Amino acid sequence: MKEEADEIFCALFDLEPEDLNDDLSPDQVPEWDSIGHMSLVSGLESQFGVQLSTGEILEIQQLKDVYKVLERHLSSGQ
Amino acid sequence: MIRELILEYEAKKKGKLCFHDYVLLEKKIDRALKNENPDPVPGDPIPGIPFRCMIITNFTAEMVKKALRVECFKLGLAPEVVSYEYFGIVSRLGESGEGGGFQPDLIILGLLGDEIFPHIYQDAGAANGTDLEEKTREELEQVAALTGMLKDRFKCPLLVHNFHYPFDRQTDPFGASSVFQSYAFLNSCFSSNILSGKKGVYCLDYNKLVNKTGWDRWKDERQWYLFKQPFHNDCIPSLVHEYMRFIKPLKGKNKKCLVLDLDNTLWGGVLGEAGIDGIQLEPQSPGNIFLDFQKYLKALANKGIILAICSKNNESDVDRVFQEHPFMFLKKKDFAATKINWQDKPQNIREISEEIGIGMDSIVFVDDNPRERELMREMAPEVLTVELPEDPALYRAALEGLNDFDALTRTEEDSQRQAHYQAKKSRDSLKESSGSLDGFYKNLKMQIAFKEIQPASFDRICQLVKKTNQFNLTTRRYSEDEISRFVDSPDYKIYSLKMVDKYGDNGLIGAAIVHIQDAAWRLDVFLLSCRVIGLTLEKVFISKLAAEANQRQAQKLVGVYIPSPKNGVCQNMYRDLGFKHVESREDTPEEVWEYALGKFPDPPDYVQPLQD
Numbered sequence: 001m002k003e004e005a006d007e008i009f010c011a012l013f014d015l016e017p018e019d020l021n022d023d024l025s026p027d028q029v030p031e032w033d034s035i036g037h038m039s040l041v042s043g044l045e046s047q048f049g050v051q052l053s054t055g056e057i058l059e060i061q062q063l064k065d066v067y068k069v070l071e072r073h074l075s076s077g078q
Numbered sequence: 079m080i081r082e083l084i085l086e087y088e089a090k091k092k093g094k095l096c097f098h099d100y101v102l103l104e105k106k107i108d109r110a111l112k113n114e115n116p117d118p119v120p121g122d123p124i125p126g127i128p129f130r131c132m133i134i135t136n137f138t139a140e141m142v143k144k145a146l147r148v149e150c151f152k153l154g155l156a157p158e159v160v161s162y163e164y165f166g167i168v169s170r171l172g173e174s175g176e177g178g179g180f181q182p183d184l185i186i187l188g189l190l191g192d193e194i195f196p197h198i199y200q201d202a203g204a205a206n207g208t209d210l211e212e213k214t215r216e217e218l219e220q221v222a223a224l225t226g227m228l229k230d231r232f233k234c235p236l237l238v239h240n241f242h243y244p245f246d247r248q249t250d251p252f253g254a255s256s257v258f259q260s261y262a263f264l265n266s267c268f269s270s271n272i273l274s275g276k277k278g279v280y281c282l283d284y285n286k287l288v289n290k291t292g293w294d295r296w297k298d299e300r301q302w303y304l305f306k307q308p309f310h311n312d313c314i315p316s317l318v319h320e321y322m323r324f325i326k327p328l329k330g331k332n333k334k335c336l337v338l339d340l341d342n343t344l345w346g347g348v349l350g351e352a353g354i355d356g357i358q359l360e361p362q363s364p365g366n367i368f369l370d371f372q373k374y375l376k377a378l379a380n381k382g383i384i385l386a387i388c389s390k391n392n393e394s395d396v397d398r399v400f401q402e403h404p405f406m407f408l409k410k411k412d413f414a415a416t417k418i419n420w421q422d423k424p425q426n427i428r429e430i431s432e433e434i435g436i437g438m439d440s441i442v443f444v445d446d447n448p449r450e451r452e453l454m455r456e457m458a459p460e461v462l463t464v465e466l467p468e469d470p471a472l473y474r475a476a477l478e479g480l481n482d483f484d485a486l487t488r489t490e491e492d493s494q495r496q497a498h499y500q501a502k503k504s505r506d507s508l509k510e511s512s513g514s515l516d517g518f519y520k521n522l523k524m525q526i527a528f529k530e531i532q533p534a535s536f537d538r539i540c541q542l543v544k545k546t547n548q549f550n551l552t553t554r555r556y557s558e559d560e561i562s563r564f565v566d567s568p569d570y571k572i573y574s575l576k577m578v579d580k581y582g583d584n585g586l587i588g589a590a591i592v593h594i595q596d597a598a599w600r601l602d603v604f605l606l607s608c609r610v611i612g613l614t615l616e617k618v619f620i621s622k623l624a625a626e627a628n629q630r631q632a633q634k635l636v637g638v639y640i641p642s643p644k645n646g647v648c649q650n651m652y653r654d655l656g657f658k659h660v661e662s663r664e665d666t667p668e669e670v671w672e673y674a675l676g677k678f679p680d681p682p683d684y685v686q687p688l689q690d
Contacts, residue, residue, distance in 0.1 A: 011102055014109075034305065035140045039101045042141075042311040046098045054300045 001048075001074060005066055008043040012036065022064035044070065079125065080107055084152045093465070097311040100145040107151055126156030127329060132182040132232075134224075136164040136189050138307045145318040153322070153331050164189060167224070182234050184328060186321065188284070189221065190308055191241035191264065198260045199244045210260055214267055222271045225279060237324050238272055239284040240265070245293045282320055291316060323481040333462060333482040334436050335414070336378065337427055339445040340389035340396060344372060344408065346470065348608050349395050350548040350644055359405045367470045372407040374474050379412055383483055384434060386415040388426045388443075390611060392646055393418040420612065420647050422515060423450055424457035442482065446470070448581050449613070453518045519614065520684040522579045526615070527688040528622040531565060531572035538586045539574055542605060547644040549616070550605040551637070551651065556591070569594050570602075573626070575619045577610060578688055584609060588619050597633035599623070604637070616651055618685050624678035635678075637671040 006020055013031045026032040032040070041057050044050070044066065050073040059065055087103055088095060095103075111124055129150055133139050139161045150157035160180060164187075196203035197213045205213060225236055241264055247257045273281055288296050291313055298310035309317070326332045341348045345368045346358025358365040359372075379385050385408070389396065396418050400410045410416070415433050417426035423445070431438050438460045445451055446466055454463045467476055531539060540558045547553070556564075564570035575588030587610045591603035601623070606615055624635055637652040653659070656679075657671035 011105065014105075038141060038301075038305055038307075038311075039098075039144075043098045043101065046096050046312075052300075054303060057300060057304055 012039050024063040080151045081154050097314050100148050103148045104144045124156040126154055129155040130158045130182045132185045133161040134164055134167055134187050138305050145314050149318050149322050184235050185228055186237045188239040201248055214264055218267050218271050235278045237280050237282050239282045242285045242288040319481055323484050327485050333442045334440040335384040336442050337386045337388050342446040354399055371473050384414045386430050387413050388417045388423050390420055391418050456518050524579045524685045525688040526685055527576040529574055535574050539589045542589045546605045548608045549611050549648050550645050552640045553642045554603050598636050599627040599632045600636040618681040620655055621681040628675045635673040639669045641667050
């Protein structure tokens, strides 16, 4: 899961895997603005076949939140 | 270069792009552009035909812009897309300078009814009667004023969304009528105030798109409350698809001519096999599928689309269908060009394009046979080859799914076009195909099995002997009993050919009955199923027979050709394969050909033996 999420993240925000860390937030990633956030959510949803709730979309503030939210969806058996 | 990048990506995804693919593609494109021009200043040209588009909406259009840019690049355009907020632009447009020096080629005005007409769209704001009508008129006048201003200022075409049905209103058996009445009133005012009589103002049928998709799939509350985008991201490609319907003709990229196959396309079944009475084409099922499809094609022709035929058939058979079939809806005069012959189709389409005088890139090719489609893609990639579904009931939907046939203006000339081309139609004799087809055959990955008759293949061989009309050199119709006797006789041998290619197992598609007369092997029956005509399998089959005969100490192969009204396709087979003409008799049209054995060429290397 983590690798796939990282891949989407890197492709959207022009990053290399070695640039990633759990605490990465929009402050450090110039392209992670509100449009970038929409693109990120849409990419995660189509890659993992899940639908994030409004609360979860807002909850994603750092890269680690992406893992957390996905983990929740995938472990609940969707 | 950018276009290739998109096509390559699309091929990787097998033509199905989801919204996320558009996002990634836009990234790739921007990266490629940046590599070419690392330090762009505004106004720097980007490669392609310039296309400037202004989008004015009362919702967030940022995501739509992404997919729109990609589709424009795919068309070979160099798009510049800017977007404005509706409520902001109305006041600012008055001030000079707003919009900068931006001179759009197209303005898209996409307004959601929800915020402009709360009295129609929201239960809380619902109004009735004259109050409602007044409010509706007032708001629409604002929109009309804006469209007028935009037309004056930018003098470019304007594409305006219509309004979707107020799905969010609560309806019950008593209240429904007021909702749809108010919606009907909105629509009628929209038509009369915004659209009718306005030159260069076009309507994007947003309501139809929403309904076609289904409201529950279309809406996305999360996107709406968080980002002010009313629809689900997955629906964006279909909205952009509708935009492209206008952009294509605007930039001269629409298609003008539809080239159609006949068998299993305009009618069901194979004419050469089933005969005029056996093809499916009538008001009852399953012929009604094809009758309706023909009616749809006629409607396209009335819109100005040129129709043409490209079919492997005998022209005289087809002419009979046009003249005598009671349900043949399209007439020969509906077609600007007809190529009914056994030549390869890419060559035929080239001739059609010259005859009619339109570019190959204006042509759409419709054929039920995946091999013909692949050959066309290979040899004439500039032609748009439609991926026709297997079920003919879905042909129409497949064509309707294209956004390539629209014109922005329709003239008298368009509707007369067919007659025009008909008159111009030349009757030049057919040119021989020149291009090398080897690459295509290789790509089919044909595998064959050549075998002597077996109990398991007996029935199928009998069926082929009884039914095959076209690629049948002698058309001798032996009964099952007769064939049984051949099987038992030492003077006869019966062989079959089976073929599997990348499209699947075609089953047993060739049969030959050999009469052994001393050292001569006489091909009493030699036939191939119509499914595989044009794939050079006759060469393969004869070469296998020659090897077999050689091994059994025969000296020569003797081929017989007996012309029939339907087997013109194979009349030159023996000559083409290097046989020598030895005999034609006065009293019969039968031809006899010979081949001295010992050195018959191997089968072409693109055919492999079938691995069991």
